[in-house]
Amino acid sequence: MFARTAACIDPSWIEPIAKRLCKSSYHSASWDATRGFVRVKERVTLFGLVLVEGRTRDYSRIEPAEARAIFIREGLVAGAFPAPVPPCLTANLARIRTLLDAEEKTRQHGGLFDPETAFAFYDTRLPPELCSAADLRRWLRENATASDAMTLTEADLPPVRDLSLAYPDAVTLSGNRLALTYRHAQGEADDGITCTVPAAVLPLAAAWRSEWLVPGLLDEKLRWMVHVLPTRYRRLLQPVDETLSMCRSRLTPGHRALAEAFSDALYAARGVRVPTDCWHEDAVPDHLRMRFAVQDEAGRELGSGRNIALLVNVFAPRSEGAGAAVQTPDARWQKDGLTQWDFGALPAQLDVGKAGWPIIHYPALVDAGDTASLRLFATPAEAAAAHDKGVCRLFALALGKEWKRVMQPPSLPRDVAAYVKQLDMSAERLGQELARAALRETFTEGRPPIRDAAAFQERLAAERGRLHGVHLARSRLVVAILHAARGVEHDLLAAALPPDTQEDLAEQLAWLIFPGFAESIPAAQLQHLPRYLEACRVRIQRAQGNPHGDTRKLNELKPLWQRYTRHVALAEPPRHDPALLADYRWQIEEQRVSLFAQELRTPAPVSAKRLDALWAQVLLP
Incomplete structure (x- = not known):
């Protein structure tokens, strides 16, 4: 017993004395993201006796080539680099993150980003001896061109198409922006799309048709629905x-x-x-059903799931008394009989909720005939459209007798007067439409919206002198358009055309020339009507000689046009952006020019693919 006690030694005493006889082995090499170097576990033995187990060593001093590879893969490619991160690496990681995000959205892991490509990029640019974060920072400081050489460019990584339309990062519901996150993790609880929803907005989210998902996943869901x-x-x-x-x-x-x-x-x-x-929506794979993550006002997650009705029942009551209920706006934003700007400034939007998550309404003026009114709207697009007309009504009232003179009927050539009558219009009505259009073009069209009395008076003083000239120019343009339209109608009736071509041209003419066109079509589009009508005449001539060619082109156009006409024909069309919808409508006319009268040219490139992309932006979530 005494011998065993007396002979007890500490293994750490042996290593310094018998260093030449000791053997070291290494295992578990890994990147230390905190300290910025590759560490490895060391085992020291003497004739099989373990003296040291698991001592941390700098791997670059033992196997520099392997340490360098780990440094590149983990510290640079994977992005586990300790702060401060060099700007070039920050930019590279952002580019890589874009690719990884796209892979999550499109559910194709490894389809866009190849780590080996990024590894090769760094491997060919870094010196052989560089193995740690400190080495990299020192090298970047000492070499002026090193940062540029280390920055990934578009040529170094595969291109990523714009996914903002197919896979949006957020959905907006009545002014509430709800983040959407994507994860490709089959079998995991958060596989697919997760919409982060404040508890206060849960009832609003429940009214959202979330089963439509996002454009990029709709085809897959429809395919699954057919399959089952x-x-x-x-x-x-x-x-x-x-x-x-x-x-x-x-x-x-x-x-x-x-x-x-x-x-x-x-x-x-x-x-x-x-x-x-x-x-059966409940049987849909998880990634094809919207997942909701409910948060409280502090941003803490309360719960999650794919059954929005259940989440509303469980969590919506918690928002009671927490400031989520929409308050009824006071009488300041509901006024009638306005004849001048004496009601104060109008904010662009109002937070009509209590404290917490915003519920936004948009105040705007409304044209009420002989006066203007003040109202609130649910969307900024609806408010902007109404506000323009309401402000114009106040301008007309401010102009007084000058406005009455502008309202006089125009003098029309005999053939144009006959055509106007054929359209079930009159010179008096045309005069009123031209006057209102000239008023809008002079004071509001293409200008920042007016939201206070000072801006109103300033615009009135600065622009009222232009009204007569604008009115005269628009009147002459409209007369020329009516004359050209009459010629197209004459040619159409006289030509022997395929029935589909005849019907399409008649429909196009009806959409261009109709009671109210002189007022409702903005100046930017009205100036192109002579070219559109000339394109009709060119098409009529060519279709008589090549009816099959015209039919082929018409078949390309029909789906693009019909989705617009179906949309606007609905009594309650889906929520959309009115400005983009109008842009789509006029891009269809440019597509007609491109297909049937290409020599007349278009102001900008137009194609079916571009129209499809524009339509995706028209429809609002």
Whole structure:
């Protein structure tokens, strides 16, 4: 017993004495993201006796090549670099993050970003001896061109298409911006899209048709819906790709329940009526169902799930008394009988909720005939459209007798007067429309909105002298347009054209020239009507000699045009951006010029692909 006690030694005593006889082995090399170097575990033995186990060593002093590879993969490519991070590396990580985010959204891990490509980029640029964060910082300081050499460019990584339309980062509901996050993690709870929702906004989120997901995932969901249909329906919808292609233009996302809208689209496209009870949303794969993460006012997560009704029942009551209820606006924002700007400044928007998450309304003036009114709107686009007309009414009242003179009927050539009468219009009505259009063009069109009395008076004083000239120029342009339209109608009636061509040209003319066109079409578009009408004449001439060519081009145009006409024909169309919808309508006219009278040229490039992209922006979530 004494010998064992007396002979007890500390293994750490042996290593310094018998260093030449000791053997070291290394394992578990890893990147230390805090200290910025590659560390490794060391084991020291003497004749099999373990003297040291798990001592941390700097791996670059042992295997510099392997340490350098780990440094590049973990510290540079993976981005686990300790602060401060060099600007070039920050930029590189942002580019890589864009690719990784795109992979999550499109659910194709490894399809865009190849770590080996990034590894090779750094490997060819870094000196062989560089193995740590400190080494990299020192090298960047001592070499003026090193930072540029270390910065990834577009040529070094695969291009990423713009995913902002197909996979938006947020959805806006009545002024509330709700973040959308994407994760490709099959089997995990957060697989797919997660919408982060404040508890106070849960009832609003429940009213959102979230089963439509986002444009980038809708096709996959529709394909799945067809796939799980009973056989008696599914076999009638083959091939599926063709069926979906026929249905896309018939779907208006978010306006109705997806099951109802898809059933109607299938019936219109294939003549197959699928009962809505054949669709089972609960059986949809998780990544094709919107997931909601509910937060309190401090941003803490209260719960999550894919059943929004259940989340509302559980968490919405917690927002009571927390400032989420919408307050009724006071009488300041509900006024009638306004004849001058004596009601104070109008804010661009109002937070009509209590403390906490915003619920926004938008005040605007409204044209009420002989006076103006003040109202609140749910969207900025609706408010802007109404406000322009309301402000113009106040300008007309401020002009007094000058306005009455501008309202006089124009003098029309005999042929134009006859054509105006044919359109079920009159010179008096045309005069009023031209006057209102000239008023808008002079004071508000293309200008920042007026929201206070000082700006109103300043605009009135600065621009009222232009009104007569603007009115005269617009009147002459409209007369020229009416003369050209009469000629197109004459040629159309006299020409022998295929029925579809005849019908399309007649429809186009009706959409260009109609009672009220002189007022409702903005100056920026009105100036192009002579070219559109000339394109009609060119098309009529060519279609007589090559009817099949005209029909082929018309078939390209029809889907683009029909989705617009169907949209505006709805009594309650889906939420959309009015400005973008108007832009789409006029881009269709430019597409007609490009297809049927290319020599007349278009102000900007136009194509079916560009129109598809624009339409995706028209529809609001």
